[in-house]
Amino acid sequence: MFSEANEKKLDEIMTHYPVKRSAILPALYIAQDEHGYVTDDDIRYLAKRLDMRINEVEEVVTFYTMYSRKPIGKYKLQVCRTLSCMLMGAEQITEHISHRLGCGIGETTPDGKFTLQEVECLGYCDLAPVLQVNFDYHEKVTSESVDKVIDGLQQK
Amino acid sequence: MTKVLTNRFDLKGGACDIDVYLKTGGYQALARTFKDFTPDQVIEEVKKSALRGRGGAGFPTGMKWGFVPKESKRPKYVVCNADESEPGTGKDRDLMRYDPHLLIEGMIIAAYALGARDNYIYIRGEYWYIKEILEKAIAQAYERGYLGKNVLGSGFECNLYVHPGAGAYICGEETALLESLEGKRGHPRLKPPFPAVVGLYGGPTIVNNVETLAAVPWIIQNGGEAYKALGTEKSGGTKLFTVSGHVNRPGNYEVAMGYPLMSMVNNECGGIPGGRKLKAIIPGGSSVPIITAEEAEKVNLDYESMGTVGSMLGSGGVIVMDETVDIFETTMNVTHFYKHESCGWCTPCREGTRWLFKVFERMHRYEGRPGDVELLYDLADKILGKSFCPLGDAAAMPVQSAIQKFRDDFDRRIKSTLVQINTAAD
Ligand SMILES: Cc1cc2nc3c(=O)[nH]c(=O)nc-3n(C[C@H](O)[C@H](O)[C@H](O)COP(=O)(O)O)c2cc1C
Ligand code: SF4
Ligand code: FES
Numbered sequence: 132m133f134s135e136a137n138e139k140k141l142d143e144i145m146t147h148y149p150v151k152r153s154a155i156l157p158a159l160y161i162a163q164d165e166h167g168y169v170t171d172d173d174i175r176y177l178a179k180r181l182d183m184r185i186n187e188v189e190e191v192v193t194f195y196t197m198y199s200r201k202p203i204g205k206y207k208l209q210v211c212r213t214l215s216c217m218l219m220g221a222e223q224i225t226e227h228i229s230h231r232l233g234c235g236i237g238e239t240t241p242d243g244k245f246t247l248q249e250v251e252c253l254g255y256c257d258l259a260p261v262l263q264v265n266f267d268y269h270e271k272v273t274s275e276s277v278d279k280v281i282d283g284l285q286q287k
Numbered sequence: 288m289t290k291v292l293t294n295r296f297d298l299k300g301g302a303c304d305i306d307v308y309l310k311t312g313g314y315q316a317l318a319r320t321f322k323d324f325t326p327d328q329v330i331e332e333v334k335k336s337a338l339r340g341r342g343g344a345g346f347p348t349g350m351k352w353g354f355v356p357k358e359s360k361r362p363k364y365v366v367c368n369a370d371e372s373e374p375g376t377g378k379d380r381d382l383m384r385y386d387p388h389l390l391i392e393g394m395i396i397a398a399y400a401l402g403a404r405d406n407y408i409y410i411r412g413e414y415w416y417i418k419e420i421l422e423k424a425i426a427q428a429y430e431r432g433y434l435g436k437n438v439l440g441s442g443f444e445c446n447l448y449v450h451p452g453a454g455a456y457i458c459g460e461e462t463a464l465l466e467s468l469e470g471k472r473g474h475p476r477l478k479p480p481f482p483a484v485v486g487l488y489g490g491p492t493i494v495n496n497v498e499t500l501a502a503v504p505w506i507i508q509n510g511g512e513a514y515k516a517l518g519t520e521k522s523g524g525t526k527l528f529t530v531s532g533h534v535n536r537p538g539n540y541e542v543a544m545g546y547p548l549m550s551m552v553n554n555e556c557g558g559i560p561g562g563r564k565l566k567a568i569i570p571g572g573s574s575v576p577i578i579t580a581e582e583a584e585k586v587n588l589d590y591e592s593m594g595t596v597g598s599m600l601g602s603g604g605v606i607v608m609d610e611t612v613d614i615f616e617t618t619m620n621v622t623h624f625y626k627h628e629s630c631g632w633c634t635p636c637r638e639g640t641r642w643l644f645k646v647f648e649r650m651h652r653y654e655g656r657p658g659d660v661e662l663l664y665d666l667a668d669k670i671l672g673k674s675f676c677p678l679g680d681a682a683a684m685p686v687q688s689a690i691q692k693f694r695d696d697f698d699r700r701i702k703s704t705l706v707q708i709n710t711a712a713d
Binding site: 147148149150152153154155156157159160181183187190191194195196197198212213214215217218219250251252253254255256257258259263266267268 | 405407412413471
């Protein structure tokens with residue numbers, strides 16, 4: 132079950148399609164938004180709600196990189212590692228964040244605040260290097276600008 | 288130069304508001320469509336324009352629309368491919384965030400031409416804020432009667448929904464996209480049947496790139512011939528290019544088809560920083576073969592000219608690399624991408640991309656074995672043309688072209704030349 136507001140949202144989304152199952156990707160975003168990651172309960176619930184088998188939901192969740200099946204940091208720091216960003220120094224950005232947070236790639240800080248990830252092209256190649264924090268883009272980042280972003284998040 | 292796509296970019300998002308869009312000539316093409324065009328006439332006009340798909344494959348758009356059967360038991364659909372995940376490409380992003388109504392108008396015209404009531408924009412999940420921009424614009428279009436049960440009183444019903452992807456490059460491939468939209472894993476489907484005949488929920492479906500659909504209102508307003516005349520004989524119109532990497536002014540630039548590549552680099556993009564020399568360019572997104580600085584000098588930005596240097600226009604993602612770049616490193620980087628994005632459905636691509644990367648890894652540590660460069664080339668050969676969908680080719684072509692044109696950068700990674708390397712690297 133989701134919050135009342137999110138249940139309404141899902142009801143509305145389901146009207147977009149002739150089959151219920153088509154709503155699975157948007158529905159998983161809702162689950163992730165509520166619980167921080169996709170829980171076992173979410174999977175059972177969505178299977179029922181969208182007329183799918185449990186393993187069908189599981190298959191979908193594991194195929195797409197934007198869903199997580201386990202808890203992750205409140206802020207997902209995603210540094211693009213693909214070519215245009217690499218040419219503009221993405222590697223140094225990742226190293227800088229890793230050093231500052233004392234947290235390796237794919238790891239979460241002990242306070243559960245940050246998860247550092249290297250991701251593939253984010254469609255911001257002309258604005259490289261790019262950092263995406265959850266859904267927020269930060270373009271043409273430097274060590275200094277990244278520090279400011281992290282400072283801001285640490286105060287939240 | 289006549290602009291087709293970027294006329295409202297200077298407003299920096301102002302045109303997201305429908306009133307601004309209307310004041311600057313918006314939705315006039317749609318009104319004209321209902322007044323002056325039958326659905327078939329729309330398709331004819333698009334055929335005349337020589338517009339070719341801007342998603343990467345360059346397939347003639349009018350011809351594709353012509354494949355949709357007139358009568359169909361199942362509903363027809365127009366699906367906009369806004370998955371934009373080809374490395375080096377960020378053009379659809381600006382089209383949608385600066386001028387969302389232009390895409391919406393193009394989609395409604397396409398839906399009218401094909402007789403599609405329900406239509407979707409499949410947008411990559413990372414572009415969440417752009418999804419919200421589109422949804423707001425769509426809501427406004429409903430309010431003003433451009434979408435809904437009776438579009439502009441014509442009796443035509445048209446609905447438009449935005450559907451988010453969730454981080455999978457393969458979902459940009461049109462049949463994988465349709466699978467994903469149906470709520471499944473994004474594995475490509477066997478073709479034929481092509482989506483134009485059997486597509487979404489089994490109905491005839493046109494999948495077009497954002498930029499392709501955004502060109503349609505201009506074509507209706509000004510005529511197919513006029514659009515074609517902006518470009519070359521076989522590559523009609525203008526195209527939006529994303530230039531990234533080593534240039535002073537990276538960004539999105541709309542130019543006429545046939546514009547010289549180096550004029551783009553030197554004029555629009557202000558040349559290469561620090562007075563350094565050009566080494567190589569990947570002209571059409573990471574999937575297309577790399578070209579040398581000499582080749583870049585003689586090539587133009589259109590489909591045919593790119594072919595003369597053994598490359599492709601692709602998605603229009605121009606990645607510029609100066610003389611400091613090691614082509615071994617850049618090729619390893621894109622190989623990592625394809626290994627990561629291989630959907631795992633077929634063996635040549637799933638296993639081949641992993642193998643390729645393994646060899647790259649040991650060469651990266653300067654532990655390449657004699658014959659490893661040939662091995663890379665050979666492995667790529669075993670993927671090329673032998674995989675289920677074009678992602679396999681996209682993984683193989685960059686490797687082969689890089690070895691052909693920048694062999695030195697690869698040879699240096701073989702162990703027997705280790706001493707030489709260390710001095711060269713320090
Ligand atoms: C692996 C792969 C990824 C693709 N990614 C995209 C993409 O992100 N955006 C896109 O428009 N087309 C992409 N395409 C091309 C589509 O399959 C399809 O050709 C295109 O959407 C058709 O629209 P168009 O004719 O307007 O270009 C991709 C193709 C392949 C094989
Ligand atoms: S070529 Fe690669 S991406 Fe395409 S179907 Fe095969 S495994 Fe999947
Ligand atoms: S390569 Fe980093 S955003 Fe495209």
